[in-house]
Amino acid sequence: MALKLDSKIPSGPIEQKWNKAKFEMKLVNPANKRKYTVIVVGSGLAGGAAAASLGELGYNVKCFCFQDSPRRAHSIAAQGGINAAKNYQNDGDSVFRLFYDTVKGGDFRAREANVYRLAEVSVDIIDQCVAQGVPFAREYGGVLANRSFGGAQVSRTFYARGQTGQQLLLGCYQALERQVDAGTVKMFYRYDMQDLVVIDGRARGIVTRNMVTGAIEVHVADAVVLATGGYGNVFYLSTNAKGSNATAIWRAYKKGAAFGNPCFTQIHPTCIPQSGDYQSKLTLMSESLRNDGRIWVPKKKNDTRDPNTIGEAERDYYLERRYPAFGNLCPRDIASRAAKVACDEGYGVGPGGRGVFLDFAESIQRLGRKTIEERYGNLFEIYERITGEDPYSTPMRIYPAVHYTMGGLWVDYNLESTIPGLFVLGEANFSDHGANRLGASALMQGLADGYFVIPYTMGNYLAQVKPGGVDENHSECRAVKEQVGARTKKLLSINGKKTVDDFHRELGKVMWEDCGMARNAAGLKHALERIPQIRAEFWENVTVPGSEGELNQSLERAARVADFLELGELMCRDALIREESCGGHFREEYQTEEGEALRQDDKFCHTAVWEYTGEGKEPVRNEEPLEFEYVHLAQRNYK
Numbered sequence: 001m002a003l004k005l006d007s008k009i010p011s012g013p014i015e016q017k018w019n020k021a022k023f024e025m026k027l028v029n030p031a032n033k034r035k036y037t038v039i040v041v042g043s044g045l046a047g048g049a050a051a052a053s054l055g056e057l058g059y060n061v062k063c064f065c066f067q068d069s070p071r072r073a074h075s076i077a078a079q080g081g082i083n084a085a086k087n088y089q090n091d092g093d094s095v096f097r098l099f100y101d102t103v104k105g106g107d108f109r110a111r112e113a114n115v116y117r118l119a120e121v122s123v124d125i126i127d128q129c130v131a132q133g134v135p136f137a138r139e140y141g142g143v144l145a146n147r148s149f150g151g152a153q154v155s156r157t158f159y160a161r162g163q164t165g166q167q168l169l170l171g172c173y174q175a176l177e178r179q180v181d182a183g184t185v186k187m188f189y190r191y192d193m194q195d196l197v198v199i200d201g202r203a204r205g206i207v208t209r210n211m212v213t214g215a216i217e218v219h220v221a222d223a224v225v226l227a228t229g230g231y232g233n234v235f236y237l238s239t240n241a242k243g244s245n246a247t248a249i250w251r252a253y254k255k256g257a258a259f260g261n262p263c264f265t266q267i268h269p270t271c272i273p274q275s276g277d278y279q280s281k282l283t284l285m286s287e288s289l290r291n292d293g294r295i296w297v298p299k300k301k302n303d304t305r306d307p308n309t310i311g312e313a314e315r316d317y318y319l320e321r322r323y324p325a326f327g328n329l330c331p332r333d334i335a336s337r338a339a340k341v342a343c344d345e346g347y348g349v350g351p352g353g354r355g356v357f358l359d360f361a362e363s364i365q366r367l368g369r370k371t372i373e374e375r376y377g378n379l380f381e382i383y384e385r386i387t388g389e390d391p392y393s394t395p396m397r398i399y400p401a402v403h404y405t406m407g408g409l410w411v412d413y414n415l416e417s418t419i420p421g422l423f424v425l426g427e428a429n430f431s432d433h434g435a436n437r438l439g440a441s442a443l444m445q446g447l448a449d450g451y452f453v454i455p456y457t458m459g460n461y462l463a464q465v466k467p468g469g470v471d472e473n474h475s476e477c478r479a480v481k482e483q484v485g486a487r488t489k490k491l492l493s494i495n496g497k498k499t500v501d502d503f504h505r506e507l508g509k510v511m512w513e514d515c516g517m518a519r520n521a522a523g524l525k526h527a528l529e530r531i532p533q534i535r536a537e538f539w540e541n542v543t544v545p546g547s548e549g550e551l552n553q554s555l556e557r558a559a560r561v562a563d564f565l566e567l568g569e570l571m572c573r574d575a576l577i578r579e580e581s582c583g584g585h586f587r588e589e590y591q592t593e594e595g596e597a598l599r600q601d602d603k604f605c606h607t608a609v610w611e612y613t614g615e616g617k618e619p620v621r622n623e624e625p626l627e628f629e630y631v632h633l634a635q636r637n638y639k
Contacts, residue, residue, distance in 0.1 A: 008412040033059050036059050039219060040061055042066070043064075047225070047425065050449070055179030062221065071173050083156050086146075097154065098156060105151040107434055107582040108434065109434035125447045149290075150439045161378060172447070188219075193208055196422070197220065197477055205219050207481050214547070220474070225423045228248040233564070236504050238401060240402075245563070246564065249424070252422060253610075259570065261607055261608055262574045265402060267402060268284060270284065283382065285383060291329070296357050322338065336400035337586060339399060355399045408424065410609045425446070432445050494541070507561070510568070538565060574608055
């Protein structure tokens with residue numbers, strides 16, 4: 001039987017939907033809020049903002065942090081900025097334009113209502129963060145400064161040099177710690193969610209592993225919020241922190257939470273190229289660099305000359321040539337594919353020809369080195385430390401890399417999954433970005449969900465359920481705890497010959513080659529044959545040293561890779577069925593004569609919503625139709 005998907009989109013004009021929804025939502029009496037307990041898994045921008053906001057409202061919040069402090073969440077890696085439709089530059093921006101750019105940037109594969117709400121609350125996010133003391137850059141007169149980002153022709157990106165995510169997280173962290181001090185939020189540091197507890201069809205708790213002691217524990221609540229980020233590390237090499245993983249959402253998927261658009265992954269065009277076979281992660285250079293850096297390759301193939309000796313007439317500024325209206329600030333998916341094409345055709349630079357130049361010489365000459373240092377100084381320092389090259393005197397080398405995942409657990413307008421009482425925020429859900437995320441929109445979505453959406457929608461849910469009624473000794477809690485313990489013991493008992501990283505690296509290579517920047521039917525079919533073989537060998541031949549009752553990072557990684565070996569297969573299955581190109585999902589069989597993505601709106605203008613049916617059984621693909629009333633379907637054009 002097909003899954004019943006109710007998106008719960010309010011009726012009425014799009015600019016009134018969110019206010020209408022808020023008014024119609026049920027409320028919890030202030031005196032009753034302290035009777036309810038909410039678990040928040042994750043303490044980055046989405047999770048930290050949600051925990052702080054729900055605590056401020058008076059709910060009892062248990063917030064689980066994978067790291068030793070919320071300040072170490074991967075949100076700090078979003079360096080370039082946060083979008084908001086304030087129109088301080090008076091350059092034509094508006095809530096509707098931000099909404100339009102985001103729908104178009106996502107290649108018409110997102111819900112209009114969700115995207116409009118995101119644009120609408122973006123203006124409140126900036127006020128909230130300024131009130132918290134976030135040190136946004138300012139113009140001479142004191143007004144907050146803005147810069148441009150890909151996919152927009154206005155300057156709407158607020159920033160704090162090249163460390164915006166970190167500064168926003170510090171503001172969020174202060175709000176969170178205030179609630180910890182007030183007693184409304186209890187923090188659990190170095191805890192790893194192992195599974196979800198569902199009782200009578202509702203999410204009622206989680207099973208965790210204390211990563212320091214190894215203790216398996218059950219925690220119950222009246223609702224659960226997952227804000228655990230994306231699953232880009234399925235590719236092994238990505239710009240994500242090594243700790244970023246998919247365990248929380250994947251275990252929830254196997255408990256009945258549907259998964260939306262798993263094949264929609266984003267390749268970021270501005271990454272430091274891979275330097276060797278045994279590199280463990282990649283480093284992102286912020287997209288903000290594309291404001292002042294010009295991207296080019298030599299016009300001559302296999303040109304290994306010093307870039308400073310290659311004259312202007314011998315350079316191909318290919319983004320400016322192909323997309324004159326947007327130039328170097330075209331969207332990420334388009335810039336990434338263009339770099340791949342240049343390198344595939346033999347124009348790439350650096351080791352193996354896997355790189356293109358990002359050149360600041362013209363900007364330094366026009367604006368002065370001091371201005372560039374003020375805008376991007378810490379990013380230039382990161383680049384020099386990693387590569388040993390000075391980007392002030394020689395162009396950076398960049399190449400696309402896995403960065404963000406637009407897919408995630410399916411949620412309705414209220415951010416509730418198909419499991420009642422399980423809410424999913426930020427990158428962990430599939431919600432707002434369609435098939436491609438515009439730069440500076442990740443921070444925007446995380447804080448929108450945490451500060452301005454979940455406080456309303458959580459109250460609407462809790463007002464309809466009685467508090468309590470379940471404790472850690474409930475039979476379902478004990479059963480899930482036993483399952484987690486058995487899984488852990490199984491991983492430790494295999495005693496094989498290959499390390500966890502051996503398997504992860506092997507999976508990552510298959511995913512990058514067959515389900516990466518470009519996909520085709522033959523490659524995806526190969527991946528769907530190969531991944532089950534790798535998974536079968538993993539469960540027979542992996543070695544996990546140590547024991548369960550201690551700090552054991554090998555055990556943590558083994559559990560991650562076991563999940564990735566299942567999720568990777570679902571991603572390839574989803575990519576094979578979606579016979580079109582859209583955003584970050586580029587099927588080589590479906591492209592225009594000019595090499596741009598070619599959608600098939602008559603067949604795939606919908607969200608693919610995957611339903612787990614049991615171990616060893618094929619999942620069921622459901623569809624949520626997408627309707628475009630305010631931004632009409634059209635071929636994306638950034639020329």
